[in-house]
Amino acid sequence: MPSSVMPTSTRSGGYPSPAAVSAVGLHKSFGDKTVLGGIDLHIPAGSVFALLGPNGAGKTTAVKILSTLITADGGQAQVAGHNIAADPQAVRAAIGVTGQFSAVDGLITGEENMLLMADLHHLSRSEGRRTAARLLERFDLTEAAKKPASTYSGGMKRRLDIAMTLVGDPRIIFLDEPTTGLDPRSRHTMWQIIRELVADGVTVFLTTQYLDEADELADRIAVLNDGRIAAEGTAQELKRLVPGGHVRLRFTDPAVYRAAATALPGAAGDDEALTLQVPSNGSQRDLRSVLDRLDSAGVEADELTVHTPDLDDVFFALTGPANIPNQSKESVR
Known part of the structure; x- marks a missing residue:
């Protein structure tokens, strides 16, 4: 079974353009443990890219490097056209990050969380209030805006988290397992939010352990295993890797x-x-x-x-003990 499905070439160099996020040979170790073993990424602007992998595969580490929260040990990466090592401030100005754990302050209201984020982005008081009101309405949080965020449901906190991320009008958003712990209705609401963001031209880098989520949302999917990209392609391309149809x-x-x-x-x-x-x-x-x-x-x-095989079959085939991670990469044409 081929270990990787690479994008069909559309330009000299083999990738569509422009790229919102690109990386070559990204490497990161913690002590003697290699978390990322030299991964390559190319994510076109205005698309959803899903990074799948088991716990400990390196998904969150990849997000932290690309969002300049930690530095890589090797390799190069550009986000929004800026080198993450040479110009991290420009990268931070262009992105939004929603981590696995909510950044919402439960001791203050939803509106106050939004206004705090507006202050951090150096918006004027009037502009901050307008932005907060617009986003609270967009995420159906207007009625709850004056209530402490600690009283919000898990789905409401997640929506507030993303609303806070959008205060700075980022064109690239990193969503690290955004629907973990949500009920099915809240998950579907989050999916709709992601679709609307992409429709507005935003690029979404999504990490998830929900395979149906990647199948539903992502234009391209990469499976990360033991710090390496085991396979990459559209959902249909990945499904064709697995026998059993x-x-x-x-x-x-x-x-x-x-x-x-x-x-x-x-x-x-x-x-x-x-x-x-x-x-x-x-x-x-x-x-x-x-x-x-x-x-x-x-x-x-x-x-x-x-x-036909589904992404569950792909995931287990590529990340289980029987997979062969060192096979050569092949292309689907």
């Missing part, structure tokens, strides 16, 4: 079932259930080939379903 055919007539098995010699049969399982990558061409062979044999299935 198949077309399942069910029959009610044993004679028709036997005729189908003859027409599809590579299929795995279940004589009791009268089902055939034909290996498939889930593509239209693959499915048409199966149907054409059945038609040629004059056979019609009573039920047909297509099963």
Whole structure:
């Protein structure tokens, strides 16, 4: 199985442009433990990029380096066109960061949290109040604005956290596991917020352990394992890395079932259930080939379903003990 799916080339150099975030050979160790072992990233502006990986894979470390909270031991990176080592202040002026743990001060109101953030961004008093009011309304927090943030639900605190991040009008936002601990309704609300941000031209760098979240939101996904990028691509490209896709055919007539098995010699049969399982990558061409062979044999299935691997399968295949992290990178064209 290929260990990496790289972007299709659109310009000389192999990557689309412009990049909101790019990194080459990013390396970080803590003592004798290598957390990032030389990762490369290229994230186009106005897109959602999801970084997946198990606990301890290095996701938060990557975010901290790219947001200038800590320095890398090696490699180079640019964020919003600025070198993170040479011009960290310019990087900080262009980004917003929402960490795993809420930055909300529970002892003051939601509005006061917003105004405090406005002060930190050196907005005038009137501009700060206008910005706070606009964002509180956008995130459906106007009614709760005068209440202590400690009384907010988890979803409300997360929305306030992102509203505070947007005070400085960042064009790149790092969201480090933003929906951890939220109920399903709050998670879906957060997803909608992220979609709206991208629709406004914001680039979102998302780390998450929820594979459905990455599948739902991300334009591109990278799987980080043991400090290295094990695979990168669109959700569909990553799913094609994992074997196990198949077309399942069910029959009610044993004679028709036997005729189908003859027409599809590579299929795995279940004589009791009268089902055939034909290996498939889930593509239209693959499915048409199966149907054409059945038609040629004059056979019609009573039920047909297509099963393709999901991101859970990809995640376990790439981060489990059976994966081979040192295989060469390959491209999907």
